[in-house]
Amino acid sequence: MSVLSKLKETLVCLKAGRVTLPYPAQAQPVPEKFRGRPLFDAAKCTGCGGCANNCPAREILLFDLCQEIRILQYLGRRCAYCGRCADVCPEKAITMSHEFETGTNSIGDIQQRVELFMSTCQRCGRCFKEPSALEQLKLKGYRVDDVAHERWVFRSKSYLDTEPVVDDIKIEMD
Amino acid sequence: MVAREKLNQLKEKFGGAVQRADMPCNERLFVFVEASALKAVCQYLFRDLDARYVISIGMDDRPFSGKFMVAHDFAFDQDHLLCSVLTHLPADNPKVDSISDVVPAANWAEREIRDLVGIEPVGHRYLKRLVLPDGWPDGVHPLRKDFAWNQVPEGYDDTREFKFDEPPEGCTVVPFGPFHPTLDEPAHFRLYIEGEMVRGCEYRGFMVHRGIEKLAESVLTYNEIPMMAERICGICGCVHNVAYAQAVESAAAIKPPPRAEYIRTIMLEIERLHSHLLWVGLACHIVGFDTLFMQSWRIREPLMWIAEKISGNRKTYALCVIGGVRWDITAEVKGELRKVLDKLESEWTPVVAAVSKDKNIQKRTRGIGVADRALVKNAGLVGPVARSAGVNMDCRRDHPYAAYDRLDFDVITENGCDVWSRVLVRAKEVFESIKIIRQCLEKMEDGPLQLTIKDELPVGRIGLSSVEAPRGESHHFVITGENNRPRRWRVRAPTYQNLQAIPAMIKDQQLADMTISLGSIDPCFSCTDRMETIDLKSGATKVWTQEELLKLTRTKKT
Ligand code: SF4
Ligand code: SF4
Numbered sequence: 001m002s003v004l005s006k007l008k009e010t011l012v013c014l015k016a017g018r019v020t021l022p023y024p025a026q027a028q029p030v031p032e033k034f035r036g037r038p039l040f041d042a043a044k045c046t047g048c049g050g051c052a053n054n055c056p057a058r059e060i061l062l063f064d065l066c067q068e069i070r071i072l073q074y075l076g077r078r079c080a081y082c083g084r085c086a087d088v089c090p091e092k093a094i095t096m097s098h099e100f101e102t103g104t105n106s107i108g109d110i111q112q113r114v115e116l117f118m119s120t121c122q123r124c125g126r127c128f129k130e131p132s133a134l135e136q137l138k139l140k141g142y143r144v145d146d147v148a149h150e151r152w153v154f155r156s157k158s159y160l161d162t163e164p165v166v167d168d169i170k171i172e173m174d
Numbered sequence: 175m176v177a178r179e180k181l182n183q184l185k186e187k188f189g190g191a192v193q194r195a196d197m198p199c200n201e202r203l204f205v206f207v208e209a210s211a212l213k214a215v216c217q218y219l220f221r222d223l224d225a226r227y228v229i230s231i232g233m234d235d236r237p238f239s240g241k242f243m244v245a246h247d248f249a250f251d252q253d254h255l256l257c258s259v260l261t262h263l264p265a266d267n268p269k270v271d272s273i274s275d276v277v278p279a280a281n282w283a284e285r286e287i288r289d290l291v292g293i294e295p296v297g298h299r300y301l302k303r304l305v306l307p308d309g310w311p312d313g314v315h316p317l318r319k320d321f322a323w324n325q326v327p328e329g330y331d332d333t334r335e336f337k338f339d340e341p342p343e344g345c346t347v348v349p350f351g352p353f354h355p356t357l358d359e360p361a362h363f364r365l366y367i368e369g370e371m372v373r374g375c376e377y378r379g380f381m382v383h384r385g386i387e388k389l390a391e392s393v394l395t396y397n398e399i400p401m402m403a404e405r406i407c408g409i410c411g412c413v414h415n416v417a418y419a420q421a422v423e424s425a426a427a428i429k430p431p432p433r434a435e436y437i438r439t440i441m442l443e444i445e446r447l448h449s450h451l452l453w454v455g456l457a458c459h460i461v462g463f464d465t466l467f468m469q470s471w472r473i474r475e476p477l478m479w480i481a482e483k484i485s486g487n488r489k490t491y492a493l494c495v496i497g498g499v500r501w502d503i504t505a506e507v508k509g510e511l512r513k514v515l516d517k518l519e520s521e522w523t524p525v526v527a528a529v530s531k532d533k534n535i536q537k538r539t540r541g542i543g544v545a546d547r548a549l550v551k552n553a554g555l556v557g558p559v560a561r562s563a564g565v566n567m568d569c570r571r572d573h574p575y576a577a578y579d580r581l582d583f584d585v586i587t588e589n590g591c592d593v594w595s596r597v598l599v600r601a602k603e604v605f606e607s608i609k610i611i612r613q614c615l616e617k618m619e620d621g622p623l624q625l626t627i628k629d630e631l632p633v634g635r636i637g638l639s640s641v642e643a644p645r646g647e648s649h650h651f652v653i654t655g656e657n658n659r660p661r662r663w664r665v666r667a668p669t670y671q672n673l674q675a676i677p678a679m680i681k682d683q684q685l686a687d688m689t690i691s692l693g694s695i696d697p698c699f700s701c702t703d704r705m706e707t708i709d710l711k712s713g714a715t716k717v718w719t720q721e722e723l724l725k726l727t728r729t730k731k732t
Contacts, residue, residue: 008528012469012521019472031479033501035486056398082401082492087500096486105725132627134397134496138658154393 024101035083036099040074040112044093047072047116048128051085051094052145053137058152060085061145064160070118073147076102076110090129176253177203180223187218196636198427201573203257204636212244212261213271219248219259220277226251226567227279227554228640228649229666232287234318235262238634238661242268242293246280247638247651251572256638258651263293272298279554282674283666290317305380308336316388323385323392338376341366345373350688352381363676365688372680372688377673387663395658396422396631397495404490406665409452412445412491413643414650414665419494420575421650422660425637426496430625434498436618438576440511441485441493442641443607443614447518448477449644450600450607454529457597460693461538466529473521476514483507496631498624508615515608526601539594543679543691546591553675556668557646558603559695561587562595569642581613593694600644630658643668645695669695 021028030036047070052060059079063071086094102110130136139156146153177197184205185192191211196204207215219225225248233243242263249256263270272295274280284295285304292315295301306316311329315321341347345366352360361379365372386406390399403418404411416438423430430438451474459467478488485491485501493499503511529535545553550560560567568585570578586602588595637652646668655661672695680691 002531002533005528005532008524009465009469009532012524012528013465016469016472019475031483031486033484033486034482035492054395054398056394056401058393080401080405080490080492081487082490083486083500084398084401084492132397132497132624133630134395134627134658136658138395 030098030100034098034100035081035096037076037081037097037102037110038074038079038083038085039095039097040072040114041093041095042114042116044091045072045089045114045116046091046093046127047114047118048090049137049139049143050088050090050128050130050135052143053128053139054088054135055085056080056082061147061150061152062143063145063147064118064142066160068118070116070143071147072114072116073145073150074112075150076107076112077150088131088135090127175200176250176255177201177257180250180253180255180257181205183223184215184218188215191215198424198635201254201256202424202638203255204260205257206260206262209261209263209270212246212259213273213276215259216246216248216273217276219257223250225249225257226551227277228256228647229651229664229670230273230280230283230287231651231662231664232291232293232317233653233662234291234320235661236265237319240265242291244270244287244293245651246273246277247649249573249640249647251567254572254574256573256640258636258638267294268292269294269296271296274298278552279671279674282670289315291315292318303336305383307381309334316385317391323388336378338364338378342373344368348685350375354689363688365680365685367685370684370686372683372685374681375677377676379673387665390660390663391655392659396660399660399663400494400496401492403665404492407643407667408489409449410445410643410645410648411489412441412493413641413648414667415491415494416442416576417639417641417648417650418652418663418665419496420639420641421637421652421663422496422631422654423637424639425635425652425654426631428497428625428627430498431622432577432619433621434623435577436614437499437501437503437623438493439578439581440503440611440614440618441481441491441499442576443611444477444481444484445491446644447604447607448474448481450604451477451522453600453644454597457539457593457690457693458535460690461535463535466525469525473518473525476517480507480511480514483510495624497627498622500623502623503615503618511611512615515611519605519608522601522604526604529601530598535597536594538687538690539592539597539694540590541592541594542683542687543593543596543694544591545675545679549675549678553678554671555646555675556671557643558596558599559646559672559675561585561599563591564589569640569647573640575639575641577614577617578610580617581610583610593690596694634661645669646672 049062052062057078057080059075061073083096086096128137141156141158142160143156144153177200181195188211191208194206220227228247228249231245235241235243245258245260247258270293272284274284284298287293288295289305309331311327314327345368348365348367350363350365352362360381364376366374386402400415400419404415406414451470455467455470482488484507545559545563547563550563550565564587566585566587571585583606586599588598631654633654633656635654639650641648648668649666651664652660653662680688
């Protein structure tokens with residue numbers, strides 16, 4: 001038996017004392033830069049689509065109801081809390097909040113839906129000022145994500161039609 | 175000019191079979207050879223020039239060159255050179271000579287190429303399915319470009335069973351996994367047991383294959399991939415994040431600003447520190463020494479907090495974009511990080527002093543899970559497993575990236591070849607990492623965090639990057655492509671090579687040592703997906719269903 005090392009190990013434990021935090025009975029503050037659930041500010045958002053185009057988890061859907069109304073929907077399902085949406089937003093309309101206990105039995109609690117009145121041209125997508133060439137909009141024009149089924153559609157259109165989109169695999173930039 | 179030297183050697187030996195070569199810089203060499211000479215070239219590199227095998231990559235290049243492609247990556251560690259041998263194969267019925275009889279480490283990689291890209295390695299001795307699930311139809315290859323990312327293959331058969339090999343005579347089969355307390359992911363080992371002794375095993379894994387590479391090649395864009403790359407691994411996520419960014423940067427000849435390089439280095443070392451402390455704790459837990467498990471996790475905790483402070487999260491730092499980093503290390507954080515390191519050092523020193531003399535731990539780990547130099551070479555083992563066999567190899571020094579070329583540190587090696595040596599290597603590497611971070615804080619210069627990238631990245635360039643993860647070399651291979659995303663991105667995590675050596679490492683040792691041998695290469699545990707509570711008064715048991723558990727975790731109420 002290595003008594004000496006056992007004694008040394010005991011000393012390590014004794015010196016440490018009790019360290020367990022009383023979470024979740026008592027909430028712990030998070031640091032300033034913490035990346036929690038993104039919150040969308042409908043008053044600031046211009047609907048440029050930059051966040052939706054650069055979200056790695058495809059958590060943000062866009063649907064153009066008509067020329068003037070664009071729906072932006074945050075799904076809150078598989079968000080990676082990476083904060084890229086907040087990074088690229090030219091209007092600073094997204095904040096990474098300090099909320100992290102987002103477990104819920106009804107997804108509606110975390111989903112967000114913003115209905116936007118579009119005064120700028122939706123077709124060019126130019127109102128999104130990309131930070132670098134790697135964030136540029138690849139899907140320009142009208143967006144037709146499948147909001148009802150929470151599915152990103154890899155397609156954008158230069159005109160609005162009512163046909164449902166099939167064959168959404170190819171990226172079309174017309 | 176090592177790259178040129180190697181190329182000349184190849185040209186001299188193989189003449190016209192070497193079709194074309196690229197040397198974008200002194201540390202990289204891409205050689206295109208005739209398919210018929212591929213095996214001989216690999217054998218020459220691996221056996222005669224003593225290169226280390228890294229990984230093989232299969233590609234569907236039909237939309238661009240009308241051909242399939244195979245690449246074998248090798249590393250010359252002493253010469254600081256990463257080398258890729260590529261060959262083109264015909265579009266229909268692609269076949270390539272298997273190199274696994276001369277380079278045994280290529281065993282899995284070639285089976286994976288066959289599964290995912292459908293290139294047949296001719297002469298491979300054990301062509302069993304490796305990556306695809308049991309019910310996946312034959313002849314459908316998900317990494318081919320004509321297979322859509324969201325396609326469900328026709329003829330998927332849930333009921334199809336995997337055919338396991340017959341155990342050797344006199345052996346009984348003991349299943350280990352798919353869910354086992356010492357496995358961090360579901361993986362299945364069928365151990366062949368004779369009495370108490372393990373005589374061999376068959377492995378069936380890849381149960382959590384998520385198709386991240388396919389997503390990257392068909393859905394994501396360059397700057398989205400880093401955030402997904404770090405989700406490849408829950409422990410060394412930042413490694414994949416940085417390795418991917420570096421691979422793309424090396425393909426597109428982008429050099430991130432110096433401050434970004436220092437910050438990458440610091441975050442990688444913070445990650446190594448937390449991972450090593452976590453691993454030492456878990457290794458102690460596996461051998462039944464929970465006191466130290468608790469203590470090393472306690473010592474580790476401040477590292478998680480400082481990482482959270484810097485990046486906004488304890489893990490998944492979301493650190494890199496192409497050409498830089500997203501988070502700065504401010505003067506305030508610098509001071510705090512220094513304090514965390516001082517505390518860590520003062521707490522870790524007595525632990526190492528105690529553990530290194532602890533006979534109980536040594537009894538469970540000495541002479542167990544042996545991987546000697548020959549196995550390291552033949553199976554392509556990396557990281558602490560290689561260093562515990564006296565192989566002096568560390569990508570931070572051998573293939574310097576980020577700011578490592580400006581830092582001074584030692585590579586720790588041991589000669590025991592066993593689990594005990596791996597404990598020592600990791601315990602001592604903690605001090606090296608502390609040293610590295612301190613130097614970074616000292617030397618870090620002011621300046622921008624990101625390079626502004628004005629143009630789209632060039633198409634069809636190859637980039638390689640090797641990053642020393644806590645468990646060994648993580649290697650990323652990238653070919654840049656159209657539509658703001660790579661054509662091909664192949665990730666080789668260190669466990670991919672290390673796990674292949676497990677059958678050799680556990681052979682002819684006791685069944686009870688299986689867990690620590692396995693634990694010695696890969697440091698995570700899994701949580702079980704249901705639990706059982708016992709009412710102490712009545713002794714009644716209640717098994718929780720998945721739904722009840724979900725509800726419990728979400729509402730914190732029963
Ligand atoms: S935090 Fe990341 S994953 Fe979540 S919505 Fe924003 S960009 Fe998407
Ligand atoms: S990037 Fe900002 S302004 Fe543009 S759609 Fe998203 S939230 Fe709105």
